[in-house]
Amino acid sequence: MGVKVSVVMPVSNPGLTNDAFGASVRSVLEQSLPPEEYEIVFADDGSTDGTRRRLDAIAAQRSNVRVLHLDRSESPVRGRNVGLSVARGEYVYLLNQYDRLEPDALQRMYGVAAGEGADIVVGRLADGGPPQPAFARTRGRADIVRDHLLGLSTGHKLISRELVEAAQLRFPDRPLSEQAFATRAYLSARAIAVVADRICCHLGPADDECLDPEALFEGINGVFDVVEALTAPGTRRERVLAHWYRTLGLRRLGGGRFLASSADERALLFSFLRRLTLDRVPESLDVHLPVHLRARAALLRQDRPEALLELAEASRGTRLSAELRDVRWDDGVLALDLGVEILQPDGGPMWLREEDGRLLWSPPAHIPGLLPQEMTDVTDAVRRARVEVFLREARTGVTYALPAVSAVGRAAVGGRVRVWATAQTTIDVASAALGSPLAAGLWEVHVRMRGVRPGRARVFPPDVATNCAGTLVGEPPRLVVPCWSERDEFGVCVEPRSFAESVALVSSRTTVARQEGHVFVVMPVPYVPPSGGPAAELMLREQDGRGRSMIVPALVEPGVPGRVAGQLVARVPLSRIGGEECLGPGSWRAALRIDQKDVELRFGLTVGRGGRVAVRPAGSPSAPPLLRRVAVRVLGDGGAVRLARAVRGSRV
Known part of the structure; x- marks a missing residue:
């Protein structure tokens, strides 16, 4: 049987100790296709870091590996074109030196190509950004416009060698060569298929083509x-x-x-x-x-x-705002209710004009003669507006779309119309990864809005208490915790590494309550095991001054899994003038100590001279009441609210 797929990879001084390059090479060497059914063509662009010797050594051991030694050009274009010229496979796949294929990627894409008779197969890509609309579903016949294929403009496609030769597909030696190549390939193909149900390739860092x-x-x-x-x-x-x-x-x-x-x-x-x-x-x-x-x-x-x-x-500063209105568990599935709106640079809503039943866009600056009225009509765009929600794994950048139902709301005030969107989505940890369970880790929740002005945003909670109760999901049971980042961005952690980490993930929701001579620090606990929580202590370290520290015992109170979070309560001695065994004026960092191991928490405490205690985000300075009054004067109520969010905490 002949060669089914040729993988062409231009290489240029990746470095012998570069882990990303090593992972890329291993990913093509360890494909599920039998070695005799695919080949790897490394096109080395005159590397001087020892890469040539490394690739030659691999080729000496692997009969399906070839190395092309090219003169230095400082561009991947020549390597790609020479590789396309010498490729022997029925199909060709172009890969960059820091990309990584999934083990069954070539076999899956080739199977689709053979089954559908496709000239091009676009396998699902993971690049750390939102899921591409092209991967909404697997298609045997895709249209480049309707199915948004133009958004996938790199060479990461399985392309038949017959099409390569018939359309004379080569990368032009000029700027934007990848876009020109992809466009020619798409427009020349008779049939294009999309593999959306499994990730095929993880993209490495893109070359930043800085063009004059x-x-x-x-x-x-x-x-x-x-x-x-x-x-x-x-x-x-x-x-x-x-x-x-x-x-x-x-x-x-x-x-x-x-x-x-x-x-x-x-x-x-x-x-x-x-x-x-x-x-x-x-x-x-x-x-x-x-x-x-x-x-x-x-x-x-x-x-x-x-x-x-x-x-x-x-x-500048026009942005998308996404607010978490509600989060709840429903039979092991996390349900989210979101509010999404485009905000102007001053933090206020974007207003549209209404004339004769049509919605018209107004530019943020008064520019006479900018657009005729018919070109400002966004009625249809508003009607088609929708919210897309997706998860992003914080460490790897892998993203998965979530099912979402969105609706557009509007309110008219004196000839102006405010437009927003709502969305309801669910996170089923057992199937959110394209039908498979989510991997353990921290998953960020992002939203993207399409319509009048497309945008993307992280999800923030409102300035009210929000449910962070965790629960065990699936079989075998895995702990899943709704949580917040250091910047108060919402996410979901699957299988926190420890009890202390699960508390740290939600510790930005900490509150304080003061009694004479003491302050009670109350932290939410997403999940308390049936046996009860481990013995815990709250450690507070002074950030300036004498660098004092103090440790106080903490009591863990259970909640109701999936419904009500538990609490971890520490009773801290408080003094207006400070002391060796008391919390005194200044800024204090917080950590949770369990089994003599410390985990940093996502809040700190600020104690004023009068004994007033405030909770603030970790690493942020406290905001005295005077700053709030100045913010209202200078920034207005909206600006003051945004500033308060940055330094938000409870004060007693």
């Missing part, structure tokens, strides 16, 4: 050339062009990087993107853009760089 404006102009023109050569005039061509115009061009005209660049850099970028817009982008494309990018395109055509800068400055 002239190189960007050249690269986008090259991608546009491919689109226009392989599509007929019409809506499909416009939607493909609009995708690249939006992602490669217009997005660079806003945000922190744009505003931080020099005036000369901004002027040059504006000049080249204006030229591109006038030469290659008809106004009919604008209907396929989000409304805030329509405004940027309009200012390019109108030759108004100062207005574009004003718009960028006024938009």
Whole structure:
């Protein structure tokens, strides 16, 4: 039987001790396909760090490994193209030197390719970002526009060698070569399949292709050339062009990087993107853009760089807010109720205008003649708005989408309309990982909103008590704990490593209650074993001053698993002037000591001169009442609330 798959990997000075490169090499050597059914082609770009000898040694031991010794080019393009030329497999898969394949990736993708007769198979990728819409479900026949394949613009695809030769697929030696290659491959393929039910490849760090404006102009023109050569005039061509115009061009005209660049850099970028817009982008494309990018395109055509800068400055800080309204356990499944809204830079809601039953967008800065009214109409975008929720493993970056039901709410006030969304989702630890159990670890909860202005955010709890009771789930039983990060971001921990860690994960919800001569520190305990919690002590260390520390016993009170969290209560002596055995004025760090092992907690205590005690996030300074009054004056109520969240704590 011939070679089914050729894996082509350009290599350039990864370092002999680089763990990521070693993991990448092992992942291709240990595929479930028999060695005689696949080959690995390493295209070494003149490495000088000993990598050549290492690869040659592997090739000497493995008959399915070849090493191409290339002259130094400092670009993966030549290695990819030479590898494509010499590949003998029925299909080719392109891999970067820090990527890692799952053990059965090639076998799974090849099986789909053979079964579906596909020219291209796109296997699920994990890159630490939100799940790509293309991987919503497995498809035997995918459309590049409808199924969002253009968002997957790298070479990580199983491509038939027949298509490679028929379409003369090569990476052009110019900027944005991957985007041009992927576009040509997609538009030339007769059938494209998507494998969404299992991760096939974990992507390593992406090369940051820092393009100057002239190189960007050249690269986008090259991608546009491919689109226009392989599509007929019409809506499909416009939607493909609009995708690249939006992602490669217009997005660079806003945000922190744009505003931080020099005036000369901004002027040059504006000049080249204006030229591109006038030469290659008809106004009919604008209907396929989000409304805030329509405004940027309009200012390019109108030759108004100062207005574009004003718009960028006024938009800076516009963001998505996601609030956890409720969390509860329902027969071993965690149910979340979320509120999601776009906020303006000042923290207030984004308002829309309403005229004749239509919703119209208003720019954050007053710019006369920006857009005709019909181009500000976002009625349909609001109607189609939806919230997507996903989990991200904090250590590996692996992400999984969660089932979510969302709805759009609106309220009209004097000709203006406030729009928000709600979403209900569930976390079933037994099946959230594409039908398999979630791995042990800390899983962050993220949301993404599509609609008027797409955005992404972490989930924050409201300024009220929120349920953090854990429970045992599955068989064998595994402890699952709703928890919060140091920045108060919501997440879920599967199988905390210890009782102390489970308490630390929710310790930002600590409160204090003062009695004469003492303060009671009350920490939630997500789960108390039936045998009762272990003996525990609260350790407090002074952050400044004399660096004193004190240890007090803590009492663990059980709650109701899955319903009510338990409590860990420590009675701490308090003195207004301090002392060796008392909590005195200053800032104190907190740790939990169990079996002579200390675990840092996610809160600290601040004691004022009058004996007032405040709980604050770990590592944050206390916020005296005066700061609150100043914040209200300077920032308004919304700004003061945000500041209070940063230093939130209970005071007694």
